[in-house]
Amino acid sequence: MTRADMFMKPENGLLDVEPESRVVTLPTWTNDAIGLKTVLDEHAIVAVTDPRGRITYANEKFCAISGYSREELIGQDYRIINSDHCPKSFFPDLWNTIKQGNPWHGEIKNRDNEGSFYCVATTIVPFLDGHGKPRYFVIIGDDITEQKRLEIRLAEKLRLQQLLAELSAQLVAFPSGQVDGAIREAQHLIVETLGLDRSTLWQVEGDRPGFTLTHYWQRAEWPPLPPHFYAQDKLPWACEKIARGEFICFANIDDLPPEAARDAACFRQYGPKSNLTIPLLADGKVFGALAFALLAKERTWQPDEIADLKLVAQIIGNVVGRQRAENRVEQLGAEMAHAARSTVLGEFTAALAHDLNQPLAATLSNAQAALRFIESGTADPGEIQAILHDIVRDCKRAGGVIHHLRVMLNHAPVDRESCSLNELVREVAEFVNEEMRGQEIELGLALAPALPSVQAASVEVQQVLVNLLINAAQAMKNTSRELRQIRIETHHGEGRATVRIRDHGCGISPERLNSIFNPFYTTKQSGLGMGLAICRRIIEAHGGHIKAENHPDGGAFFSFSLPALSGPEAE
Ligand SMILES: Nc1ncnc2c1ncn2[C@@H]1O[C@H](COP(=O)(O)OP(=O)(O)OP(=O)(O)O)[C@@H](O)[C@H]1O
Ligand SMILES: [Mg+2]
Numbered sequence: 001m002t003r004a005d006m007f008m009k010p011e012n013g014l015l016d017v018e019p020e021s022r023v024v025t026l027p028t029w030t031n032d033a034i035g036l037k038t039v040l041d042e043h044a045i046v047a048v049t050d051p052r053g054r055i056t057y058a059n060e061k062f063c064a065i066s067g068y069s070r071e072e073l074i075g076q077d078y079r080i081i082n083s084d085h086c087p088k089s090f091f092p093d094l095w096n097t098i099k100q101g102n103p104w105h106g107e108i109k110n111r112d113n114e115g116s117f118y119c120v121a122t123t124i125v126p127f128l129d130g131h132g133k134p135r136y137f138v139i140i141g142d143d144i145t146e147q148k149r150l151e152i153r154l155a156e157k158l159r160l161q162q163l164l165a166e167l168s169a170q171l172v173a174f175p176s177g178q179v180d181g182a183i184r185e186a187q188h189l190i191v192e193t194l195g196l197d198r199s200t201l202w203q204v205e206g207d208r209p210g211f212t213l214t215h216y217w218q219r220a221e222w223p224p225l226p227p228h229f230y231a232q233d234k235l236p237w238a239c240e241k242i243a244r245g246e247f248i249c250f251a252n253i254d255d256l257p258p259e260a261a262r263d264a265a266c267f268r269q270y271g272p273k274s275n276l277t278i279p280l281l282a283d284g285k286v287f288g289a290l291a292f293a294l295l296a297k298e299r300t301w302q303p304d305e306i307a308d309l310k311l312v313a314q315i316i317g318n319v320v321g322r323q324r325a326e327n328r329v330e331q332l333g334a335e336m337a338h339a340a341r342s343t344v345l346g347e348f349t350a351a352l353a354h355d356l357n358q359p360l361a362a363t364l365s366n367a368q369a370a371l372r373f374i375e376s377g378t379a380d381p382g383e384i385q386a387i388l389h390d391i392v393r394d395c396k397r398a399g400g401v402i403h404h405l406r407v408m409l410n411h412a413p414v415d416r417e418s419c420s421l422n423e424l425v426r427e428v429a430e431f432v433n434e435e436m437r438g439q440e441i442e443l444g445l446a447l448a449p450a451l452p453s454v455q456a457a458s459v460e461v462q463q464v465l466v467n468l469l470i471n472a473a474q475a476m477k478n479t480s481r482e483l484r485q486i487r488i489e490t491h492h493g494e495g496r497a498t499v500r501i502r503d504h505g506c507g508i509s510p511e512r513l514n515s516i517f518n519p520f521y522t523t524k525q526s527g528l529g530m531g532l533a534i535c536r537r538i539i540e541a542h543g544g545h546i547k548a549e550n551h552p553d554g555g556a557f558f559s560f561s562l563p564a565l566s567g568p569e570a571e
Contacts, residue, residue: 045120045141051134053077053095065120065143067113083111098126098137107144119148153302159193160308167312171319179323180215183316187217190292190312194305197222197295198271202231202242203280203288203320210239211289222271222295234266238277242289248277249306252298271295278310280317287324290316354530355401355463358470359394362435366390393431400459416542418565419458421497422447425488428465440481441473446489452564454497460538461562464546467531468501468558474524475505475556496544498561507550516548535560 040046041059048057058066058073066073066081073080082091086109097104104124109117120141126134167186171179187199198218202211210232216225232239237260238248250256251274256264267275272293280288290313301309370387373379429443436443454461465488472486483504490499508516515521517536522529532548539546539560546560 040140045139045143047073047139049078049137049139051136053137055080056136061143065112065118066110081110081112083109083117085109085111085117094124098124099134101126101128101132101134107148108141118143118145120144156194157304157308160190160305160312163189163193164308164311164315168315171315179319183215183319184217186312186316187215190309191217191219194292196292196299198293200225200291200293201288201316201320202291203324204286208232209243211242214288218295225270235263237263242277242279243286245279245281245286247279247306247310248275248291249301250275251300273297274299274301276301276306276309278313280313280320282317282321282324288317288320352402354528354534356398358466359398359401363391363394363398366394397459401463404457404459404463416455416457418453419456419461420451420453421461421490421499421562422451424458424461425465425490425499428462428469429488431462432466432469436469436473436486439473439476439484441476441484441486443469444485444487446487448489448491451490451492452497454542454562455565456542456562461542464535464538464560465499465501467535471531472501472503472505472556472558475503475507478506479504492564495564496561497564498559500557500559502551502555502557504555507554507556508548510550513548513550517546 041061044059045061045065046057046059047055047062049055054075054077055073058068058070063070063073068080094104094106103126104122106122107119108122109119111117121144122139122141125138125140127136127138129135167189171182171186183201187201191197191199199216200213201215203214204210205212208230210230212231213225213227213229218225237256241248253264253267253273256267267273272291273295274297275291275293277289277291279286280290290309292309366387370379370384370391373384373387425445425447429445433443469486469488476484476486485504487502488499489502490497492498512523517532518529519533520529521533536546539562542562544560544562546558549557549559551557
């Protein structure tokens with residue numbers, strides 16, 4: 001047996017090196033072979049292989065780190081601990097180097113008996129025969145697993161810090177419309193940076209308790225999550241914890257407490273093996289949660305990493321919070337617009353009922369009168385004809401009311417023409433005269449001669465006049481007979497034509513003067529409170545003003561004015 005052969009014998013160890021077979025100058029103390037072997041075995045992972053790479057010696061450290069016994073290792077080649085983590089060309093290159101008699105230095109990622117990885121800074125020295133062929137290889141290594149892990153963690157941390165800076169710069173400037181895409185992209189970046197599998201964003205929706213999944217990014221190999229996943233029923237423990245503003249962190253589902261049994265079952269169904277969930281807050285209130293998960297492996301979440309991810313959550317939370325606030329404003333706006341539309345619709349319906357009431361009542365009483373005449377057999381054809389004319393006029397009025405309300409509802413411009421306020425007053429006075437006479441009310445007109453024309457929808461202005469006259473008549477219910485007078489005046493000045501209606505009724509208490517024009521304001525038992533609201537809407541739509549006052553001598557005093565067209569109207 002040569003000295004080299006002795007070296008190859010596991011029980012002898014490394015130190016019987018044949019000096020001439022390899023250019024290795026050993027110091028004199030190396031003659032103490034056992035001493036040097038002890039030092040090396042103490043310090044390093046040591047192995048020897050034959051020229052074909054089969055392990056012929058493995059020291060204690062090698063056995064310990066690989067998790068195999070010496071018996072299991074001897075006779076195997078290095079593939080027993082190959083992690084498949086090195087690039088394809090790695091081992092051929094290594095092999096070429098040492099086969100040519102050159103030493104090789106490098107880091108190798110191996111896998112132990114239980115499948116865990118470990119890293120070794122390795123030196124392989126070939127020992128050659130007289131023909132320069134390797135007779136055996138000595139492999140010496142240092143365990144650098146922890147150092148590598150720290151390096152990876154440090155690089156991860158650095159990347160996370162960079163990501164944080166980028167995210168805060170990017171997301172702050174994002175217009176709300178593009179925020180959804182930006183959030184998913186941010187989740188994608190975090191998952192990639194930290195080597196995770198999935199990030200999910202959950203939000204409170206409306207008054208519903210619990211959280212709904214709104215955004216997520218995960219690696220393509222995992223089945224998609226249900227859309228709008230509502231977490232309250234499936235993850236009650238987690239929802240409650242997050243709602244209290246606490247974060248959830250577990251390296252393995254098995255670490256969850258017994259009260260989270262339902263949650264654990266859900267986690268098992270949808271993937272997360274290890275998870276970190278951070279609550280999102282706005283104005284001190286939890287409105288959502290940002291979660292990170294590994295779906296196949298457990299993972300310990302380091303405290304500094306959690307701190308960084310809390311910052312990420314804060315940045316994303318700010319953006320989501322801003323988007324929620326904007327959505328809320330938009331929703332409120334829509335609600336208000338809807339409420340306003342409903343009110344307007346309600347007002348129109350009420351206005352329709354109000355304005356149709358009068359001509360319909362008149363039509364009914366005229367038709368009843370005609371019937372009575374005919375049934376009594378004393379019908380005078382002239383009188384019947386007059387009644388029928390009235391009915392036709394009232395029906396036309398009712399048709400006009402409906403037409404104008406429809407036009408207003410459609411926001412279409414109402415046809416306006418140059419018209420004489422004096423003329424409109426005369427027509428209305430004639431129209432209501434009979435009604436007034438029935439109530440023993442005297443109607444007086446004082447119309448200004450050279451009153452300028454106004455640009456108006458005559459049916460609408462007549463509607464105003466009718467409403468004001470009916471109110472005046474109703475206000476005089478308790479007025480003594482000699483004072484039951486309504487006076488309509490017109491006059492002009494300052495570019496306006498004005499109509500005033502004065503009655504001798506109950507007047508309006510000063511605190512009500514402002515409210516009487518509001519829709520649905522009424523002091524009458526059967527009133528709708530729409531008459532004056534309609535008057536104001538019509539007059540203001542014509543660019544005019546309407547106001548109510550009390551006359552110093554008693555009674556109310558309503559006036560409205562419209563912009564005058566240049567030149568006096570033809571009287
Ligand atoms: N000439 C008036 N004199 C005294 N009070 C009046 C007069 N005109 C209106 N008012 C007060 O203003 C309120 C609102 O009038 P408005 O015409 O809008 O509604 P209404 O007459 O009560 O009901 P309707 O919708 O049937 O007209 C009245 O209920 C009444 O209290
Ligand atoms: Mg009224």
